[in-house]
Amino acid sequence: MTSKTLVALQFAYKDKSLEENFETLAxxxxxxxxxxxxxxxxLCLSGYKYEDMDKSAAFSKKxxxxxxxLSCDKSIxxxxxxxxxxxFFNTLYVLHNQTLIHKRAKAKLxxxxxxxxxxxxxxxxxxxxxxxxxxxxxxxxxxxxxxVELWYKILGADIILVPAFWGKARREHFETLTKALAITNQxxxxxxxSCDEDMAASSGIITAFGEENRNNDLSLxxxxxxxxxxxxxxxxxxxxxx
Numbered sequence: 241m242t243s244k245t246l247v248a249l250q251f252a253y254k255d256k257s258l259e260e261n262f263e264t265l266a267x268x269x270x271x272x273x274x275x276x277x278x279x280x281x282x283l284c285l286s287g288y289k290y291e292d293m294d295k296s297a298a299f300s301k302k303x304x305x306x307x308x309x310l311s312c313d314k315s316i317x318x319x320x321x322x323x324x325x326x327x328f329f330n331t332l333y334v335l336h337n338q339t340l341i342h343k344r345a346k347a348k349l350x351x352x353x354x355x356x357x358x359x360x361x362x363x364x365x366x367x368x369x370x371x372x373x374x375x376x377x378x379x380x381x382x383x384x385x386x387x388v389e390l391w392y393k394i395l396g397a398d399i400i401l402v403p404a405f406w407g408k409a410r411r412e413h414f415e416t417l418t419k420a421l422a423i424t425n426q427x428x429x430x431x432x433x434s435c436d437e438d439m440a441a442s443s444g445i446i447t448a449f450g451e452e453n454r455n456n457d458l459s460l461x462x463x464x465x466x467x468x469x470x471x472x473x474x475x476x477x478x479x480x481x482x
Contacts, residue, residue: 242275242373243275243464243465244275244276244277244373244375244464244465245272245273245275245276245277245462245463245464245465246276246277246399246428246430246445246462246463246464246465247272247276247277247278247279247430247460247461247462248279248430248431248432248443248444248445248460248461248462249265249268249278249279249280249281249284249432249443249459249460250281250432250433250434250435250441250443250456250458250459250460250461251264251268251281251284251434251435251459252434252435252436252437252439253281253284253285253287253434253436254287254288254289254405254434254436254439255287255436258285258286258295258296258299258303261284261285261286262285262303262306262307265280265284265285265307265310265318266306266310268459268460269310269314269316270310271460272314272460272462273314274313274314275313275314275373276314276315276462277314277315277317277372277375277377277399277401277430277465278314278315278316278317279317279318279401279402279403279430279431279432280316280317280318280319280403280432281403281404281405281432281433281434281443282319282330282381282382282403282404282405282432282433282434283319283320283321283330283405284318284319284403284434285299285300285303285318285320286299286300286320286321287405287434288353288355288405290354290357290358293321293323293328293358294323296321297321297322297323297328298323300320300321300322301322304320304333307333307335308335308338308339308340309338310335311335311336311337311338311339312337312338313337314336314337315334315335315336315337315372316333316334316335317332317333317334317335317379317401317403318332318333318403319331319332319333319346319381319403320333322345327360328358328359328360329345329346329359329360329362330345330346330349330355330359330381331343331344331345331346331362332344332345332346332379332381332403334370334372334377334379336372336373341370341372342370342379344362344363344366344367345360345361345362345363345366346359346361346362346381346382346383346384347361347362347363347364347366347367347381347384347390348361348364348381348383348384348386348387348390349361349383350382350383355383364390364393367379367380367384367390367393367394368393368394369394369396369397375398375399375465375467376396376397376398376399377397377398377399377400377401378394378397378399378400378401379400379401379402379403380394380400380401380402380421381402381403381404382402382403382404382405382406385402385404385414385417385418385421386413386417391421391424391425394425395425395479395481396481397425397427398427398428398467398470399427399428399429399430399465400421400422400425400427400428400429400430401429401430401432402418402421402429402430402431402432403432404431404432404433404434404440405433405434405439406433406434406439406440406442407438407439407440408437408438408439408440408441410440411440411441411442414431414433414440414442415440415442415452415454418431418442418446419446419450419452421446422446422447422448422450423448423449423450425448426448426470426473426474426477426479426481427448427470428445428446428447428448428465428469428470429445429446430444430445431443431444431445431446431454435456441456442454442456443455443456443461444461445461445462445463447469447473448469448470448472448473448474449469449473
């Protein structure tokens with residue numbers, strides 16, 4: 241298996257234009273190595289501008305072919321606003337070598353941010369483990385991280401990705417839950433969050449041993465994926481995941 245580099249992107253975007261945020265995304269992705277698995281913060285092009293939902297959905301649809309091109313020789317995971325039958329969805333896209341390999345709508349919407357008023361939720365049944373080059377991958381989108389029953393659905397994943405727009409007031413929760421997820425599911429966790437002024441940042445990569453590689457000053461946080469770390473932890477504390 242070709243060596244993979246795990247990448248957590250971290251940048252401020254909520255008060256910037258759709259075009260500017262796409263340029264930031266494209267610039268950062270261009271700096272990553274081939275065979276990288278790249279995670280962007282939740283709704284990294286639009287943020288939660290509820291007054292501009294139609295505009296954001298239209299832009300996402302228009303720019304998608306360009307995002308797909310960015311995934312040449314690498315994998316990109318991000319969420320975009322999607323409109324379908326007059327309903328809006330916070331939709332996860334997993335792109336690999338210029339192909340869409342996995343897609344689903346966010347299942348657990350954040351009530352304190354009025355997300356259920358503007359978005360339609362997806363199904364928890366769509367939260368599943370999928371495969372990239374022989375590596376088992378799963379994704380929990382922001383608020384979904386708080387539902388431990390969803391952790392059980394993705395047991396066995398080698399890498400769990402958490403794209404987030406998580407507030408600064410609950411930074412400790414974000415750091416604690418992402419670390420606990422890595423330890424409990426004995427997997428690598430990539431956490432990618434906005435670093436806008438009122439956001440928690442705390443993006444990074446956590447191993448199955450709970451070792452954290454976080455840095456609030458970087459836009460690109462990287463680490464080589466070493467499957468031996470998962471295997472060692474799973475042998476050390478056997479939960480039947482080998």
